[in-house]
Amino acid sequence: MGTADDDGPLALLAATWPALTSAQARLHEVRERTHRNFDGGDAGHQWDTGLVRRHAVNYAVAAQAAREVTDPGPVVDVGAGAGAFSVWLAEVLGRPLVLVDRDPGHRELAARAFPHATVLPSTQDADAAPVVLLMEVIEHIPRDEQALFLAEVAALVRPGGLLAVSTPDESGYWGGWSGYPPHVAPLTAGGLTAVLAGAAAGWDLAVLRLGGPDFDLSPVGRYGVPVANRVWGTLERRVPRVTHEVAYRINQLGKRRPAPAPPAPGVYSIGPAARGRGTGLVALARRPA
Numbered sequence: 001m002g003t004a005d006d007d008g009p010l011a012l013l014a015a016t017w018p019a020l021t022s023a024q025a026r027l028h029e030v031r032e033r034t035h036r037n038f039d040g041g042d043a044g045h046q047w048d049t050g051l052v053r054r055h056a057v058n059y060a061v062a063a064q065a066a067r068e069v070t071d072p073g074p075v076v077d078v079g080a081g082a083g084a085f086s087v088w089l090a091e092v093l094g095r096p097l098v099l100v101d102r103d104p105g106h107r108e109l110a111a112r113a114f115p116h117a118t119v120l121p122s123t124q125d126a127d128a129a130p131v132v133l134l135m136e137v138i139e140h141i142p143r144d145e146q147a148l149f150l151a152e153v154a155a156l157v158r159p160g161g162l163l164a165v166s167t168p169d170e171s172g173y174w175g176g177w178s179g180y181p182p183h184v185a186p187l188t189a190g191g192l193t194a195v196l197a198g199a200a201a202g203w204d205l206a207v208l209r210l211g212g213p214d215f216d217l218s219p220v221g222r223y224g225v226p227v228a229n230r231v232w233g234t235l236e237r238r239v240p241r242v243t244h245e246v247a248y249r250i251n252q253l254g255k256r257r258p259a260p261a262p263p264a265p266g267v268y269s270i271g272p273a274a275r276g277r278g279t280g281l282v283a284l285a286r287r288p289a
Helices: 008-015 017-030 049-066 084-093 104-113 143-154 189-199 219-238 240-256
Strands: 075-078 097-100 118-120 129-135 157-168 204-211 269-272 280-286
Touching: 008 017, 008 049, 017 084, 017 104, 049 084, 049 129, 049 157, 049 204, 049 280, 075 084, 084 097, 084 129, 104 118, 129 143, 143 157, 143 189, 157 189, 189 204, 189 280, 219 240
Parallel strands: 075 097, 075 129, 097 118, 129 157
Antiparallel strands: 157 280, 204 269, 204 280
């Protein structure tokens, strides 16, 4: 299996960027004030420029690797949020799409925005598929539950299929954590490799590190992000109605901002996890046929 150690994913993303912006626009059309996600932010409907690019590059790496899968079955995206990136990836691959998310607000939003997709609340409800994604989810799972959870997700992958897992490496932040409350158990490259090696024993596994804009830590970000997130987390616990209203208004402003341009080839680095300093990690695990 290729490791995506080139500009292939970024070229793919640039060539198909309109499909992503179209999915994003559809989410904005159907989103209402009542939509709230309790499990963490979703770049698919926040449309924060840096966050969107980061998630888009993660998904592009997964999409490039999934092109090698010959089984024509569906994509199952576990913890897909509202599904904009999932819709883009499935369209690029020409595959049916199954969205799995435990948050009822995200499921409602995804079902309204993307009626062609199957929307489910749990992995227990999903059938096996040749391409399974777990993007920016594992860090939301308590440490002592990660191995079992990953084993359940890996069990969805058909023989010869692909499991793609992305997660932020937060070890470079002050205190070894970004301070974002929903990230209860972030993993380093070594931790991600270890837990996947147990959940998908005997599979072909490559763990990649992504660097460049939106992935590299500046000195300000190294300390400023954890402090800001801790403050926001405290406010969310004490005045949740206020923070919900603020988040909603920020999202409304996002509707009026121009959509970000696609990442340019050469701007981001994608290579083995042992190289580089970027905070992005993407694991590609292929199940033997």
